[in-house]
Amino acid sequence: MRIAVVGGGVMGGTLVEAMARAGHDDIVVVERSPERRAELEAQGRATAADVEAVAGADVVLLVVKPQDVATVLPVLASALDPEATVVSLAAGVRTATIEETLPDSVSVVRAMPNTPAVIGRGMFGVSPGSRVSDDRLDTVVDLLGSGGEVVVVDESRQDAVTAVSGSGPAYVFYLAEQMIEAGIDAGLDPEAARTLTVQTLLGSAELLAGSDDPPAELRRRVTSPNGTTHAAITTFDDRGVGEGIRAGVRAAAARSAELG
Numbered sequence: 396m397r398i399a400v401v402g403g404g405v406m407g408g409t410l411v412e413a414m415a416r417a418g419h420d421d422i423v424v425v426e427r428s429p430e431r432r433a434e435l436e437a438q439g440r441a442t443a444a445d446v447e448a449v450a451g452a453d454v455v456l457l458v459v460k461p462q463d464v465a466t467v468l469p470v471l472a473s474a475l476d477p478e479a480t481v482v483s484l485a486a487g488v489r490t491a492t493i494e495e496t497l498p499d500s501v502s503v504v505r506a507m508p509n510t511p512a513v514i515g516r517g518m519f520g521v522s523p524g525s526r527v528s529d530d531r532l533d534t535v536v537d538l539l540g541s542g543g544e545v546v547v548v549d550e551s552r553q554d555a556v557t558a559v560s561g562s563g564p565a566y567v568f569y570l571a572e573q574m575i576e577a578g579i580d581a582g583l584d585p586e587a588a589r590t591l592t593v594q595t596l597l598g599s600a601e602l603l604a605g606s607d608d609p610p611a612e613l614r615r616r617v618t619s620p621n622g623t624t625h626a627a628i629t630t631f632d633d634r635g636v637g638e639g640i641r642a643g644v645r646a647a648a649a650r651s652a653e654l655g
């Protein structure tokens with residue numbers, strides 16, 4: 396299977412690495428920045444400067460910024476193999492918008508990734524456009540599966556997926572920043588604060604992933620009556636931390652809808 400990746404930035408580079416690790420060896424990265432192309436080539440990737448290089452690809456991953464999609468589409472439309480599948484990873488851009496510009500024979504799929512894909516622990520929410528066969532969708536699910544877990548969702552849910560898992564790693568890193576800073580303030584050296592925080596996040600995520608209990612129940616088991624956890628959670632509630640997080644996720648979903 397020949398794969399072309401248009402946009403070799405943070406997410407494009409991540410996906411290329413994941414697919415290469417999974418054994419895909421016919422990948423070309425279309426990247427307009429000469430500096431970035433040189434970096435990708437140093438990592439052993441085949442690159443091209445012009446979108447025309449998608450000619451002959453079975454699957455094209457579109458991984459440019461949402462505002463750059465409109466400039467790439469007309470070139471894709473003329474260069475693409477008529478039987479190609481285009482997978483857009485651009486936040487907020489609807490499959491209908493892409494389908495309008497591309498030939499009817501081209502299958503269009505939308506996918507929202509996240510950055511843990513760089514270590515094969517990503518989360519992808521995938522939505523087929525209006526003319527995608529089950530076989531084509533399976534191919535895309537398999538391909539993205541090289542970077543982590545894949546769920547298929549109706550496209551109307553993509554703003555919510557973007558807000559929860561697309562942007563989600565940033566929320567976790569934000570929590571990590573606060574915990575590390577607070578640990579240092581409480582007297583830990585920075586390295587110890589980081590180790591304690593990271594292992595706590597890892598262990599808690601794995602405990603949650605392997606449990607049938609909801610997170611609220613796992614939280615209850617940590618919380619002794621009138622103990623330290625109770626003091627922390629009460630303070631979070633008093634300061635509206637939970638509501639703040641939900642408002643943040645809503646703002647991300649609203650911004651995703653706006654970008655579309």
Ligand SMILES: NC(=O)C1=CN([C@@H]2O[C@H](COP(=O)(O)OP(=O)(O)OC[C@H]3O[C@@H](n4cnc5c(N)ncnc54)[C@H](O)[C@@H]3O)[C@@H](O)[C@H]2O)C=CC1
Pocket residue numbers: 401402403404405406407425426427428431444446458459460461463466467484485486507508509510561562
């Ligand atoms: N970084 C993230 O965590 C996530 C990113 N995304 C989506 O992935 C897409 C890419 O994001 P990033 O990789 O973070 O951006 P980025 O800016 O790191 O990468 C985009 C790359 O595309 C290249 N590019 C732009 N126009 C081009 C053209 N016409 N031809 C060839 N190359 C071109 C740029 O030079 C750049 O290297 C965005 O649409 C974003 O919404 C989605 C979910 C998560």
Ligand SMILES: O=C(O)[C@@H]1CCC=N1
Pocket residue numbers: 486557561562
């Ligand atoms: O912040 C953004 O717009 C992109 C989409 C999800 C993660 N990063």
